[in-house]
Amino acid sequence: MRYDVLIIGGGPVGNYLASLLAGKLDIALVERKQSFGGKACTGIIGAESYERLDFPKKAVVNSLRGAVFHSSIQSFEIGRKSPQAYVVDRKVLERELAKRAIKRGAHYFVGTSFMGFKNGKARLQHLKETFEVEARYYVGADGIPSAVAREIGAKSNAEFLKGYELEVIGEFRKDFTEVWVNKEVNPDFFFWVTPVEEDLARVGTFGELSSLERFLRIRNLKPTSMVEFKAGSVGFGWRMPWVRNNVALVGDAALQIKPTTAGGIVFGSICAHNLARAILNYNLELYPKSCAEVMKQVSFGLKVRKIFKGLNQDGIEKIFQILGSDDAIEVIEEYADFDNHLRTFKALAKKPRLLTRLLMISPSLIRALI
Numbered sequence: 001m002r003y004d005v006l007i008i009g010g011g012p013v014g015n016y017l018a019s020l021l022a023g024k025l026d027i028a029l030v031e032r033k034q035s036f037g038g039k040a041c042t043g044i045i046g047a048e049s050y051e052r053l054d055f056p057k058k059a060v061v062n063s064l065r066g067a068v069f070h071s072s073i074q075s076f077e078i079g080r081k082s083p084q085a086y087v088v089d090r091k092v093l094e095r096e097l098a099k100r101a102i103k104r105g106a107h108y109f110v111g112t113s114f115m116g117f118k119n120g121k122a123r124l125q126h127l128k129e130t131f132e133v134e135a136r137y138y139v140g141a142d143g144i145p146s147a148v149a150r151e152i153g154a155k156s157n158a159e160f161l162k163g164y165e166l167e168v169i170g171e172f173r174k175d176f177t178e179v180w181v182n183k184e185v186n187p188d189f190f191f192w193v194t195p196v197e198e199d200l201a202r203v204g205t206f207g208e209l210s211s212l213e214r215f216l217r218i219r220n221l222k223p224t225s226m227v228e229f230k231a232g233s234v235g236f237g238w239r240m241p242w243v244r245n246n247v248a249l250v251g252d253a254a255l256q257i258k259p260t261t262a263g264g265i266v267f268g269s270i271c272a273h274n275l276a277r278a279i280l281n282y283n284l285e286l287y288p289k290s291c292a293e294v295m296k297q298v299s300f301g302l303k304v305r306k307i308f309k310g311l312n313q314d315g316i317e318k319i320f321q322i323l324g325s326d327d328a329i330e331v332i333e334e335y336a337d338f339d340n341h342l343r344t345f346k347a348l349a350k351k352p353r354l355l356t357r358l359l360m361i362s363p364s365l366i367r368a369l370i
């Protein structure tokens, strides 16, 4: 079997790439699992990016207008009238993208694992049967533990964290997500409570499972009211190179993930778009260069993460005082962009009073951000 492109991994990014290329080139996709979805993921995607990327509406299960931020002693709210983010059903998202790709002519091999490269061909395994597929280009869209990244010798200096996400019954405000920052409960990350319905929310964090258990008690949610529990992982940093010879990495396999929120679907899909363009130009070298904007956002996110890790809860409380002030809320409500945190930060930094107060918290790092 020979194809123009073999995509390894049918998560959102692999399926999205397949949908972009199918009908223009001969595409095949292999997915190890026997059906799509099932990964630990809250499924929050910025509304503007969702429309721009033309993701399927059918996958949207809720719309969010804003967020309520809680520290251990304060809280403030940022919101707009229109939806700022969607909550999606990952299984529906992946299946709908796969359907699009298949209808445009892509060949799908589900329940089939990539085992490695041999003599320029991909070795695949379905049940106990092993076979080879040859392609002009290979794409590793196989997530954090990427076997393709390993095969091409991509190296990483990233910080890898375990993440937990559960669905729990309770009472929630349906159009606002909650963000809880309490370093005494979890020094590694914030907690989120993202409603799917008025009586159902996805709750999660990255770090130790025991901190999530403590948080559930603080938030008055019962572990015994859980209807789903999943674990996964995330990597904040770089895994390079993204291209070696005729092989490219995309999505989580290339760590195209926002270090501020751990969201990876949008950055991965933007990069998939750029990769599709490079493949259609038969020049993979164009791909990393065309992802400069995503790299800039990741780089900014890594600096924010460094600041977050260096702060104790007193520092978090100081940041909350600044971001929860009327001046800051006005700026954030006007400029906040779910997938462009750099833009929001720049808008805040243009207000001298806010900037001076931020500089007092971590002068060198805030200067580095500017």
Ligand SMILES: Cc1cc2nc3c(=O)[nH]c(=O)nc-3n(C[C@H](O)[C@H](O)[C@H](O)COP(=O)(O)OP(=O)(O)OC[C@H]3O[C@@H](n4cnc5c(N)ncnc54)[C@H](O)[C@@H]3O)c2cc1C
Pocket: 008, 009, 010, 011, 012, 013, 014, 030, 031, 032, 033, 039, 040, 041, 042, 043, 044, 045, 112, 113, 114, 115, 141, 142, 143, 144, 146, 147, 163, 164, 165, 204, 205, 231, 232, 233, 234, 250, 251, 252, 253, 257, 262, 263, 264, 265, 266, 268
């Ligand atoms: C707890 C948690 C919450 C998250 N919440 C959000 C969120 O709200 N919003 C957001 O944008 N992101 C979120 N993320 C991140 C998001 O899940 C990832 O960024 C996203 O799944 C990346 O998509 P992908 O297609 O690159 O990789 P994946 O979704 O990991 O897909 C990779 C696919 O490759 C397949 N595969 C792996 N190895 C092989 C192989 N050898 N052969 C064949 N197939 C293979 C896998 O089975 C999988 O289907 C969260 C992550 C975690 C852990």
